[in-house]
Amino acid sequence: MAARFGYRAPRRREELLALLGEYGERARVLAGGTDLLGDVRSGLAHPEVMVDLKRVEGYRELGWSADDGLLIRPGVTINDLLGDDRVRASYPLLAACAQDLASHQIRNRATVIGNVVNASPCADLSPALLCLGAHAVLSSQEGRREVPFTEFFTGAKRTVLRTGELLEEVVVPPAGADARGSYHKLKRIKGHDLGIVGVAALAEDGALRLGISSCAPTPLLVDGLSTHDPVDEVVAAARAAISPISDVRCTKEYRTHMVGVYVRRALEEVA
Amino acid sequence: MLISVTVNGDVFEREVEEHWTLLRFLRDGLGLTGTKEGCGAGECGACTVELDGRTVNSCLALAVEADGASIRTIEGEADQGRLSTIQAAFARHHAVQCGFCTGGMVMSVRDLLQRNPRPTVEEIKEGIEGNFCRCTGYEQIVEAVLDASGQLDAAKGVLRHV
Ligand SMILES: Cc1cc2nc3c(=O)[nH]c(=O)nc-3n(C[C@@H](O)[C@@H](O)[C@H](O)COP(=O)(O)OP(=O)(O)OC[C@H]3O[C@@H](n4cnc5c(N)ncnc54)[C@H](O)[C@@H]3O)c2cc1C
Ligand code: FES
Ligand code: FES
Numbered sequence: 001m002a003a004r005f006g007y008r009a010p011r012r013r014e015e016l017l018a019l020l021g022e023y024g025e026r027a028r029v030l031a032g033g034t035d036l037l038g039d040v041r042s043g044l045a046h047p048e049v050m051v052d053l054k055r056v057e058g059y060r061e062l063g064w065s066a067d068d069g070l071l072i073r074p075g076v077t078i079n080d081l082l083g084d085d086r087v088r089a090s091y092p093l094l095a096a097c098a099q100d101l102a103s104h105q106i107r108n109r110a111t112v113i114g115n116v117v118n119a120s121p122c123a124d125l126s127p128a129l130l131c132l133g134a135h136a137v138l139s140s141q142e143g144r145r146e147v148p149f150t151e152f153f154t155g156a157k158r159t160v161l162r163t164g165e166l167l168e169e170v171v172v173p174p175a176g177a178d179a180r181g182s183y184h185k186l187k188r189i190k191g192h193d194l195g196i197v198g199v200a201a202l203a204e205d206g207a208l209r210l211g212i213s214s215c216a217p218t219p220l221l222v223d224g225l226s227t228h229d230p231v232d233e234v235v236a237a238a239r240a241a242i243s244p245i246s247d248v249r250c251t252k253e254y255r256t257h258m259v260g261v262y263v264r265r266a267l268e269e270v271a
Numbered sequence: 272m273l274i275s276v277t278v279n280g281d282v283f284e285r286e287v288e289e290h291w292t293l294l295r296f297l298r299d300g301l302g303l304t305g306t307k308e309g310c311g312a313g314e315c316g317a318c319t320v321e322l323d324g325r326t327v328n329s330c331l332a333l334a335v336e337a338d339g340a341s342i343r344t345i346e347g348e349a350d351q352g353r354l355s356t357i358q359a360a361f362a363r364h365h366a367v368q369c370g371f372c373t374g375g376m377v378m379s380v381r382d383l384l385q386r387n388p389r390p391t392v393e394e395i396k397e398g399i400e401g402n403f404c405r406c407t408g409y410e411q412i413v414e415a416v417l418d419a420s421g422q423l424d425a426a427k428g429v430l431r432h433v
Contacts, residue, residue, distance in 0.1 A: 007272065007289040007335045030333075037292075037331050038312055050289070052336060079325070103401020104379070106313055108325040109332070 003040050006049040011057060013139075013168070019051050020164045021141040027051050029166060031074060032109035034102075035118045053166070062087070069174040074167065078107040078115070078125075091172065093181025093202055097128040100185050100195075113167050116152070119159045119218070120194070124185065126153070126219035127200035127211025129170065131181070137169035144168070153218035179204040182269040184262040185213075196249050197258040199238070201266035203227045208234065208271065210263065215242035215255055227271040234267060235260045274338040278303070279347030287334040293327075294318045296334035297344060305345040305374045309403070316402030319375035320344045326382045328401070345374035348381070357381055360419035361412070368407040376402045380416050389420050 007030075010016045020027055028047035030036055031054065039045035053059055053074045062084055063071030070091065072081070078098045081087050088095045101107060101115070101124040115125045116136070126149070135148040138161060152159055161167060183200045187193040198213035208225040222241045225234055244255035275284045278301060287296055294311075297303045297320065309315035311330045318329040321343035348355050354362065357380050367373045376399060383390060383398030390398060395416045396409070404412060417423045 004288070004290050007333065009335075009338075030336075033333070033336075034313055034328075034331055037333070041311065050333070054336070102313075103316065104382070104398065105316060105319055105326045105328045105401045106331075109327050 003043075003046060005040070005047050007052065008049060009052040009055045011055055013056050013059075016051060016053060016056055017139060017141050017164075017166060019049075020166060023049055023051070024163050029053055029074075029117075031111040031114040032077060034106050034110045035114060035120075063169075066174070068171055070172040072112050072170040072172070074111060074113050076112055078102075078110050078112060079104070081112055082107070090175050091128075091132065091181075093131060093179075093183060093200060094125075094128045094172070096181065096183040097124045097200060100124050100183060113170060116149070116170070117159060117161060117167050119153055119155075119157045121156055121217055121219060122194040122196075122198065122214040123219065124183075124195065124198065124213070127198055127213050128181070128183065129172065130211040130219060130221040131200050131202040131209045132172050132175065134170055134172040136167050137171065138162075138165050139168040140165040146171075150221055156217040176204045180270040182266045184265055186258050186262070197255050197262060199259060199262035199266055201263070201270050203270040208267075210234075210238055210266070212238060212242060212259065215244045215259060217243075231264055231267055235263050238263045272335050272338075274335060276337050276339070277341040279343055289333070289335055291334040292330050293320070293322070293332040293334050293337050293342075294329035296337075297329060297342075300334070303344050303346050307371055307374060309371065314403070315372070316375045316379065316399075317372055319378040319402065321378060321382065326378055343378075345377055348377060355381075357384070357415070357419045360415040364411045364415040364418060366407055366411040366415040372402060372404040372407075376404065376412060380419070383416070384420055389422060390416070392417070 008019055026048035028050055030050040030052045059073045059075035062076055078101050081098050112125055115123045129149050135146050136152055138145050147160055181202045185195040186197040187195055195214045200211035202209045206227050208227045210222040212220045220241050222238055238259050244252040246252045272289055273286050285300055294308055297306050306320055307317035309317035313328045313331045319326050320329045323340050357377055361367055379399050379402050395413050
């Protein structure tokens with residue numbers, strides 16, 4: 001790493017929030033570092049100080065409650081999520097998306113929250129969290145606010161998070177007992193490739209929701225569908241929602257085509 | 272910053288720069304050059320080490336993050352010059368050509384076999400999906416892992432390279 005920066009690793013959340021307040025723009029939160037250290041290395045990020053959240057007490061734990069469902073804290077890694085039997089049993093869609101993210105080594109470090117804060121249009125966890133109706137709890141020295149993920153992403157790599165603010169909890173409401181989910185991600189090779197197109201589908205009590213990645217500046221939720229809708233109509237709704245671009249990985253025509261293919265496959269599995 | 276780490280059972284206290292990666296600390300700070308830098312970006316796995324029992328890309332971790340941690344590198348694999356079961360299987364199956372990927376590959380295989388002592392071929396491929404080999408080819412590596420996990424039967428002619 002050529003760039004120089006300072007490093008702080010607070011043990012208490014109050015200390016962490018104070019550091020973020022004090023340094024403002026000059027600080028970056030360091031979680032698993034799989035995005036941030038790459039950005040520093042390639043000159044895209046220039047923090048003066050890294051504020052490591054991994055030593056804050058309690059941040060590596062998953063929370064459960066009958067009313068609120070699953071509570072994901074900032075230090076919870078993708079493999080922490082996958083290693084939890086309750087997550088696999090109650091939120092198979094979340095587990096499927098997590099399983100598709102990068103390699104085992106990266107999943108050991110990458111956090112769930114870092115994945116959504118990074119706000120890449122191709123992030124794997126975002127489509128699942130959108131389908132599941134999750135919301136974010138944002139904390140700073142000024143206080144806390146709750147933002148549903150449908151309002152969290154504002155553009156490619158942009159979110160509503162303010163300077164000095166921490167995404168402290170992701171809250172996933174309890175999943176219905178009959179909920180069925182599936183995730184399809186187009187990529188060249190598993191293990192080290194971001195998605196070219198990603199389609200998550202969740203069917204619950206006859207309602208159908210699609211979470212789509214890599215097809216617009218932000219991950220998208222297509223809501224208000226039913227498992228009884230004709231397949232062609234669901235495909236049309238998905239294609240109407242996306243605004244894909246052509247880039248080094250494929251053309252927008254291919255993305256549009258593959259969204260249809262994956263929506264059909266997903267419906268065979270969940271509807 | 273002064274850090275204290277345990278590497279392959281030995282405790283080291285060292286002054287490190289905050290911006291040093293764990294990879295740089297292991298190689299330049301401790302002289303443990305078995306851990307390689309391929310891409311420096313989390314893609315190739317040549318820098319794989321075990322940090323508090325979990326495999327990580329040491330090019331994507333800071334040395335200061337490892338303060339107080341226990342690390343295992345490829346140098347901890349052989350026991351006083353005697354190859355481990357995995358290393359011996361790699362040698363037997365010609366799973367090493369230039370050797371650049373091998374240190375990281377062995378770390379991932381070790382981790383896989385600890386989690387899953389008798390992996391299927393699919394599970395082996397998934398276990399090493401974060402490790403690139405650019406010259407041996409993966410067939411021999413997969414065979415070495417099957418052998419190391421006691422799943423090759425030489426009598427049935429499955430051992431192709433011996
Ligand atoms: C080789 C490779 C392959 C990959 N493949 C995939 C893939 O297939 N699919 C995929 O979705 N992703 C992939 N990724 C990216 C994935 O690893 C990251 O998105 C990861 O989940 C980010 O989490 P982190 O803990 O590493 O975050 P960091 O890198 O530590 O942080 C990311 C950003 O979020 C901020 N941040 C982190 N936590 C918080 C918080 N609690 N509050 C406020 N801000 C915060 C940081 O300041 C930084 O800006 C890949 C990465 C690599 C290197
Ligand atoms: S050098 Fe670390 S993954 Fe390639
Ligand atoms: S042995 Fe040369 S890269 Fe794998």
